[in-house]
Every structure is written in C-alpha cells, then in structure tokens.
Amino acid sequence: MTTDERIGVYVCHCGSNIAATVDVEDVRDWAATELAERGVVVARDYKFMCSSLGQELIEKDIAELGLNRVVVAACSPHLHEKTFRGACARAGLNPYLGELASIREQVSWVHTDKPAATAKAKAVVSGAVERVRHHEPLEELHVPIDPHTLVVGGGIAGIQAALELADAGFHVYLVEREPSIGGHMAQFDKTFPTLDCAACILTPKMVEAGSHPNITLLTWSEVTGVSGFVGNFTVTVRQKARYVDTELCTGCGICQEKCPVKPLDEVFEAGLGYRRAIYTPFPQAVPKYPVIDRDNCTYFANGKCKACEKLCPTGAIDFNQEDEILTVSVGNIILATGYELFDARKVEQYGYGRLANVFTSLEFERLSNAAGPTNGRVVLRDGVTEPKTVGIIHCVGSRDRNFNNYCSAICCMQSLKFAHLVKEHTDATVYEFYIDIRTPGKAYDEFYQRVLEEGTVFVRGRVAEVTDALRLPEEAAEDGRLIVQVEDTLAGRQRRIPVDMVVLSCGLQPASDAKEVARLFGISCSSDGWIIERHPKLDPVATMTEGVFAAGCATGPKDIPGSVAQGSAASARVLGRIQNGEMALEPIRASIDETRCSGCRICNDLCPFNAIVFHEDRMVTEVNAALCQGCGTCVAACPAGAISGTGFSDAQVMAQIEGLLLANVDRQRGGKAVPA
Amino acid sequence: MNDTPFEPVIVGFTCNWCSYRAADLAGTARVKYPPNIRLIRLMCSGRLDPTFVLKAFAEGADAVLVSGCWPGECHYLEQNIKALRRFELLKRVVAGLGIEPGRLQLVWASAAEGQRLAREITRVVEEVRALGPLDWGGRHAATTALAAAPPDSAAAPDANTEPEPEPAEVTA
Numbered sequence: 055m056t057t058d059e060r061i062g063v064y065v066c067h068c069g070s071n072i073a074a075t076v077d078v079e080d081v082r083d084w085a086a087t088e089l090a091e092r093g094v095v096v097a098r099d100y101k102f103m104c105s106s107l108g109q110e111l112i113e114k115d116i117a118e119l120g121l122n123r124v125v126v127a128a129c130s131p132h133l134h135e136k137t138f139r140g141a142c143a144r145a146g147l148n149p150y151l152g153e154l155a156s157i158r159e160q161v162s163w164v165h166t167d168k169p170a171a172t173a174k175a176k177a178v179v180s181g182a183v184e185r186v187r188h189h190e191p192l193e194e195l196h197v198p199i200d201p202h203t204l205v206v207g208g209g210i211a212g213i214q215a216a217l218e219l220a221d222a223g224f225h226v227y228l229v230e231r232e233p234s235i236g237g238h239m240a241q242f243d244k245t246f247p248t249l250d251c252a253a254c255i256l257t258p259k260m261v262e263a264g265s266h267p268n269i270t271l272l273t274w275s276e277v278t279g280v281s282g283f284v285g286n287f288t289v290t291v292r293q294k295a296r297y298v299d300t301e302l303c304t305g306c307g308i309c310q311e312k313c314p315v316k317p318l319d320e321v322f323e324a325g326l327g328y329r330r331a332i333y334t335p336f337p338q339a340v341p342k343y344p345v346i347d348r349d350n351c352t353y354f355a356n357g358k359c360k361a362c363e364k365l366c367p368t369g370a371i372d373f374n375q376e377d378e379i380l381t382v383s384v385g386n387i388i389l390a391t392g393y394e395l396f397d398a399r400k401v402e403q404y405g406y407g408r409l410a411n412v413f414t415s416l417e418f419e420r421l422s423n424a425a426g427p428t429n430g431r432v433v434l435r436d437g438v439t440e441p442k443t444v445g446i447i448h449c450v451g452s453r454d455r456n457f458n459n460y461c462s463a464i465c466c467m468q469s470l471k472f473a474h475l476v477k478e479h480t481d482a483t484v485y486e487f488y489i490d491i492r493t494p495g496k497a498y499d500e501f502y503q504r505v506l507e508e509g510t511v512f513v514r515g516r517v518a519e520v521t522d523a524l525r526l527p528e529e530a531a532e533d534g535r536l537i538v539q540v541e542d543t544l545a546g547r548q549r550r551i552p553v554d555m556v557v558l559s560c561g562l563q564p565a566s567d568a569k570e571v572a573r574l575f576g577i578s579c580s581s582d583g584w585i586i587e588r589h590p591k592l593d594p595v596a597t598m599t600e601g602v603f604a605a606g607c608a609t610g611p612k613d614i615p616g617s618v619a620q621g622s623a624a625s626a627r628v629l630g631r632i633q634n635g636e637m638a639l640e641p642i643r644a645s646i647d648e649t650r651c652s653g654c655r656i657c658n659d660l661c662p663f664n665a666i667v668f669h670e671d672r673m674v675t676e677v678n679a680a681l682c683q684g685c686g687t688c689v690a691a692c693p694a695g696a697i698s699g700t701g702f703s704d705a706q707v708m709a710q711i712e713g714l715l716l717a718n719v720d721r722q723r724g725g726k727a728v729p730a
Numbered sequence: 731m732n733d734t735p736f737e738p739v740i741v742g743f744t745c746n747w748c749s750y751r752a753a754d755l756a757g758t759a760r761v762k763y764p765p766n767i768r769l770i771r772l773m774c775s776g777r778l779d780p781t782f783v784l785k786a787f788a789e790g791a792d793a794v795l796v797s798g799c800w801p802g803e804c805h806y807l808e809q810n811i812k813a814l815r816r817f818e819l820l821k822r823v824v825a826g827l828g829i830e831p832g833r834l835q836l837v838w839a840s841a842a843e844g845q846r847l848a849r850e851i852t853r854v855v856e857e858v859r860a861l862g863p864l865d866w867g868g869r870h871a872a873t874t875a876l877a878a879a880p881p882d883s884a885a886a887p888d889a890n891t892e893p894e895p896e897p898a899e900v901t902a
Contacts, residue, residue, distance in 0.1 A: 164756055164762055165763075170737075576805060686774055686777030687812050699777065708785055
C-alpha cells in the first residue's frame with residue numbers, strides 16, 4: 055500500500071515518568087516497522103520531547119525528511135499540545151497536522167504492568183497515526199475582545215480585580231448581591247497577622263471602587279443570564295428594587311433612624327445585632343444608599359407606616375420601584391463569588407444554637423469589632439458578663455470526614471487572632487483546642503509565637519463535646535459554665551475544661567448556590583463545590599471556559615493576601631486579552647455542506663448557542679461559525695453526514711478507533727495483529 | 731482454545747472538558763486502573779455519533795464506555811443530555827444486535843473525579859471480563875464459515891488467527 059502521508063512518530067521518555075512503565079524503545083521500533091505502511095517514515099524516542107532539543111528533532115525531520123504529519127506520544131494534550139504545534143509551525147508545517155498521544159496520564163501513570171502498558175501505548179500511538187492521516191491544515195479563529203469586564207462579587211478579591219482593570223483604563227461592571235460591597239472582610243475587626251483594622255484598610259478601596267469613573271457598581275443585584283463566548287458575552291443582571299431613588303438620596307441616614315422596625319441582622323451582624331427595615335448593612339457601606347427589606351417593612355406588610363418617606367428630606371423613597379433587568383456586553387468575566395461560613399449547627403456535639411455561650415467565628419468577629427453590636431466588648435450572650443475563660447475550637451467543619459475533608463486554611467490564624475483579641479479586651483484565660491497549628495504565611499508563625507508568649511493555653515486534641523452537663527463531683531462549682539471535653543494528646547489523657555465561652559473556628563465552604571453559579575457561567579466545580587481552575591498550580595485564576603476567570607475564595611479557602619493577589623492576577627489575565635484586542639481560538643467548528651443538506655432540520659434544535667440557522671428559501675441549514683462552540687452535537691446528529699466538524703471529523707474518529715484496535719495493522723496482514 | 735486468560739479491550743469515549751480531564755487527573759494522582767481501556771477524546775459527549783460505538787464493536791472492542799459531564803454541568807450547557815437520549819436509543823439498538831447490555835456503559839465524571847473515573851473503569855473492565863469475549867451474533871462461528879471471504883473485509887478476520895487473544899495483553 056502506498057500513501058502520501060509522511061508521518062514522524064516521537065515517543066517521549068519524560069525522564070522516567072513514561073519510560074519506567076512503558077518500553078519506549080519497543081514502542082518506537084514497533085511504530086517504525088508495523089506502521090510503516092500506514093505512512094510512518096521515521097520513529098524516534100527522546101528523553102524529553104518538550105525540551106528545545108526534543109522539539110528541534112521534530113523540526114529537523116520535517117525539513118529533512120519532508121514529514122507532513124507528526125505524532126508525539128507523550129503527556130496529555132492539555133499540557134503540551136501547544137508546544138508541539140509550535141514546533142510544527144516553526145518548521146513550516148501547519149500546526150494542526152500534528153497529534154499528541156497521551157501515554158503518560160493515560161498509560162504510564164495509571165498502569166503498573168510494563169508489558170501491558172507498552173502494548174497499550176502501541177495501540178494509542180497507532181490510533182494517533184491513523185487519526186493524523188485525516189488531519190487537515192487549519193487556521194486559528196480570531197475573535198475580537200470587548201474591553202468591558204464583568205466582575206461578580208464585591209468582596210476584597212472582586213474589588214481588587216475591578217480596581218486593577220479600572221485603573222488600567224477599562225470599564226468594569228461590578229455586581230454584588232448584598233446592598234454594599236465589602237464582602238466578609240467588612241465584617242472583621244482585625245486582620246491577621248498584622249492586626250490591621252479590617253475596615254481601615256478595606257474602606258478606602260471600597261470608596262475608590264464606588265467612585266471610580268470606570269466602575270459601574272451594581273449592588274443589590276444578581277446575574278441572571280450569560281450568553282455568548284469569550285470576547286463577546288451578553289450578561290443580564292437583575293437589579294433588585296431598593297425602593298430608594300439613588301439620584302435623590304444623600305445617604306443622610308434619617309430614614310434608618312426613624313424606621314420603627316428592628317429585625318435581626320442575620321447577614322452582616324451574624325444574628326448578634328439588629329438593623330432597620332430600611333438599612334445599609336454598615337455605616338461605611340458603598341454605595342451609601344439604603345435598601346428597603348420588603349419582608350420586614352411595615353408598609354409592604356400592611357400598607358401603613360411610610361415613616362421613611364415622610365421624613366426623607368430629599369423625597370428619595372419610592373415604594374413603586376420595580377426590579378430592573380440590565381443587559382451588559384463584556385469581553386471577559388471574573389468570578390469572585392467568595393465563600394460561606396460552615397454551619398456550626400451541624401456539629402451537634404459542640405452545641406451551637408443550643409448552648410447560649412457557644413459562638414461562631416463570625417459572631418466573635420462582630421463581638422470584638424468596635425463598630426459591632428457590643429461596641430467591641432467581648433461578652434457572653436447575656437450582653438454584659440465578661441468571660442473569665444474562653445475556649446477556641448479549631449477545625450469546625452474542616453478536616454472532618456463527616457463534613458469537609460479539606461483544611462480551610464485560614465482558621466488557625468483566625469483562632470490565634472481571636473486568642474489575642476480576647477486577651478486584649480478581657481482578662482480571660484484562653485484555651486486553643488487544635489489538631490495541628492498551620493501558619494504557613496509571611497509573619498504568620500511569628501504571630502503564633504506572640505500568642506504563645508501572651509500566655510494562651512494550647513491543648514492538642516479534637517474536642518469531643520461541649521456541654522453544660524456537670525458529671526464530676528469537682529465540677530459542682532462550675533454550674534452555668536460550659537465543659538469542654540477533650541483528649542489532650544500531648545498529655546495523653548482526657549480533660550474536662552470548664553470555660554465561660556466557646557468560639558467555634560468554623561471552616562469555609564462554597565456558597566450554597568455555587569453549583570447554580572457554575573452552571574450559569576458554564577464552568578465546573580469540584581466535588582466540594584469550589585470552582586475548578588484551569589490548572590491548580592500553573593493557571594489558578596483561569597477556568598476551563600475561555601473568558602471566565604475566578605479569584606479569591608471562589609476556588610477554595612484563602613486568606614486576604616491570597617484573595618487580593620488572585621484578584622490582581624485575574625485582572626492581569628483579562629488586561630492581556632484586552633490589550634491584544636483579539637484572541638485566537640481553536641478552529642474546532644461545525645460546517646454544513648449545503649449540497650448534501652436535505653433540509654430535514656433535525657440539527658436545528660440541537661444548538662444551545664443558536665449557531666444553526668435554517669434558510670427557508672433554499673431549504674438548507676447553515677452553521678454560523680462565529681457562534682459555533684465546536685461541541686459537535688449537530689455533526690453526530692446529521693443523518694445525511696452533511697455536517698462536518700473540523701478537528702474531530704467522522705473520518706478522524708473512525709480512523710482513530712481502527713488504529714486503537716489495531717485493525718489497521720490487521721488488515722495489512724490479513725489477520726489479527728499481535729504486537730510483540 | 732488457548733489458556734491465556736481473557737483480557738477485554740474496551741474503547742472509551744471521553745469529553746474534552748470533564749472525563750478526559752478526569753483521566754488526566756487520575757494520571758497526575760497516579761490512581762491505578764486496568765490497561766484494558768483505550769480512550770478517545772471528543773469535544774463533548776454530544777459529539778458521539780452512534781456509529782462510532784458500532785464501529786468500535788465491529789473492529790473488535792469487547793465493550794464501549796461513554797462518558798461525559800454530569801447532567802447540568804455540560805461545558806456546552808446541555809449537550810450531554812442529548813448524548814444521554816442517543817445513548818438510551820443506542821442501548822436498544824445494540825441489544826437488538828445481540829450484544830449484552832453490559833458491553834455499552836455510560837459513566838458521568840466531572841473534571842475533578844479522577845478517582846471516580848478510575849473506579850468506574852475498573853468496574854467496567856471486571857464486568858466485561860466476566861462477560862467474556864464479544865461473540866457478536868455468533869461472530870466467531872460466522873467468521874469460520876466466512877474464512878474464504880476476502881481478507882480486507884472488516885468483519886471477517888482470518889479464521890486461522892481466531893481465537894488469538896486481543897493485542898493489548900500479549901506480552902512481548
């Protein structure tokens with residue numbers, strides 16, 4: 055059999071990553087002999103194909119041997135496809151005439167039996183060789199990038215991302231669900247390890263974001279729809295009715311003073327304080343305009359009151375306001391949707407919600423905050439008594455197979471900060487109940503040393519129970535206090551330690567609607583619910599979806615420096631796109647051969663991107679390449695075979711199947727192939 | 731018959747955004763599974779043309795594994811649902827062709843589920859190993875009868891080489 059294809063096969067050792075499990079030389083020799091009639095003119099192996107020397111091998115062979123197809127058997131195409139396409143391109147070969155066969159992630163790393171792994175590697179190479187014979191030269195698609203960006207989430211990561219972009223001169227829509235930006239950081243009192251006042255360092259950024267000419271702040275708003283693709287997204291945002299005309303409101307606060315309803319503030323004050331039915335979550339809120347909480351407002355309940363309307367000096371209250379749907383066009387999206395605190399009620403043995411003086415970490419933040427419900431006095435639930443002993447329990451809901459397996463990363467430092475704050479505000483003795491102390495940040499361990507020196511007592515052991523039941527005779531004097539039952543693993547004994555207050559250092563978990571958010575933006579979440587990064591180490595702020603980035607706790611628990619760094623990093627990625635003005639996309643698209651289209655319209659309803667249009671006049675269907683995302687669903691559906699998909703054509707896949715099953719080799723021999 | 735224990739060959743169709751990445755993740759995490767499966771990457775489970783599956787059976791696969799994103803998590807919004815519809819129909823067609831249902835399986839796997847995909851592959855391999863080689867509609871007997879057929883006929887491997895074991899498990 056003769057063939058016009060001149061294929062080079064390059065088998066990578068990847069050091070010993072592949073070579074330890076796959077007999078690389080054997081695969082090379084097998085490809086050179088058994089696949090010679092399938093067009094393989096040269097097969098080589100090399101220690102590291104991705105090195106410049108490895109790539110030069112390919113380039114040299116293309117030039118000297120006139121190769122017109124290249125197969126590299128190495129790692130996953132998600133790692134080095136671009137590298138080898140680059141090598142082809144440099145040697146003047148269309149980069150899409152190369153194919154990367156994964157014999158590392160899918161062979162050497164997952165199998166242990168060397169002969170079986172080698173045989174599978176041969177099959178995989180054979181599949182790639184058959185496939186590459188059907189590759190066509192392709193050109194990248196270029197899409198223009200709209201310079202506007204959507205940032206979802208107005209916590210510190212989102213604010214940072216928005217400011218970076220805005221300062222660079224590009225417009226940002228910053229969408230926040232709550233009435234004010236600021237996120238969780240706005241609730242904190244001090245920040246570890248420097249003990250900077252959270253508000254002092256956050257509010258200037260909030261004000262800057264709120265007044266920046268390049269930032270459109272959309273608070274009390276949620277994204278309801280996303281369509282389009284990188285460079286050209288159309289996003290719909292529902293801006294909930296504030297019932298306050300922001301054109302007229304001066305933020306004087308009279309309405310909040312005069313509102314007669316005082317509902318519990320479950321969000322900002324973590325249930326420890328009250329707000330009004332018309333409110334801003336906190337005095338430094340950005341924007342300064344209040345919102346009316348319909349569920350608690352007397353007017354919305356029974357049509358009476360309107361105290362705020364009567365007393366507003368500028369007549370800004372408007373009970374007839376309705377939700378508004380805004381549509382914005384953006385080129386890129388940054389998700390900074392943050393986290394939720396683990397619900398401590400789930401750990402029943404710690405008594406949160408049942409024992410009054412068990413607090414969550416967020417409650418303690420509000421207690422110790424000078425602007426909080428107790429004006430910064432650390433007191434028991436009765437609001438007056440200072441605790442004499444405080445126990446802080448680490449890893450609540452984290453590192454626990456009953457809840458979340460992961461470490462929430464911030465709780466050790468947060469707990470150490472609490473110990474310091476308790477000592478600053480009271481004369482109490484503080485116990486820290488920990489599994490391990492994890493302080494891997496700049497100046498973090500120094501802070502731990504400082505807290506140790508301040509006399510905090512560290513008990514190594516997971517707390518079994520917090521109870522108000524006194525069981526031992528010597529506990530008789532402890533009536534009304536809490537007993538922390540713990541195995542002190544350093545002392546090697548059970549202890550029952552009486553305390554007045556328990557603070558549960560709760561872990562972080564994805565927002566309860568993280569899955570819906572992921573679905574809305576077309577990205578994926580891990581089984582824990584955190585957004586999956588494009589690469590966990592090398593591409594931590596990109597997602598698998600082009601044009602959608604993530605920053606801060608949306609991808610997993612992070613401290614403030616980490617969230618800020620990611621906010622900046624995500625915007626740097628977006629800025630690069632904007633600067634280029636356009637970006638290259640994989641030319642994987644469907645197209646219809648009109649001469650074969652019967653106009654049956656089976657494909658018409660299959661495209662969720664509206665890329666398929668039917669021409670009534672000619673009775674044929676057409677694919678709009680600009681809208682097509684290349685999934686190939688219509689290609690698979692066409693009964694006439696009129697739709698073809700570049701990069702994943704029927705011929706390519708069919709050939710790969712033959713190759714993988716060695717039917718290619720069989721046929722030449724007139725029988726079953728047995729690689730040896 | 732020879733004494734080599736039967737090792738099935740399974741073709742797996744994966745989605746570029748979830749199950750192929752799950753396979754990558756299984757590799758990165760060095761999770762082990764049997765080498766009987768050979769994966770093909772598609773952009774989406776929605777790309778799976780049912781004839782790909784029939785082709786794999788025709789070319790000697792003992793089973794086919796189809797995998798994609800979990801319903802609701804499709805990179806292309808909802809194309810895995812369309813794949814699911816086709817899969818249900820295809821299962822009937824395949825059953826009608828006399829192929830046991832266990833030889834065509836669907837597994838959802840997100841990009842984070844390397845462990846799960848490896849576990850599912852292992853399960854499928856074990857199930858197919860228990861089923862034995864695919865004797866599609868008495869194919870083995872038929873090929874003997876068709877021994878005189880031209881050697882380039884796809885469905886008629888040389889009777890003399892039957893029942894040689896599948897290539898993957900033959901050691902060098």
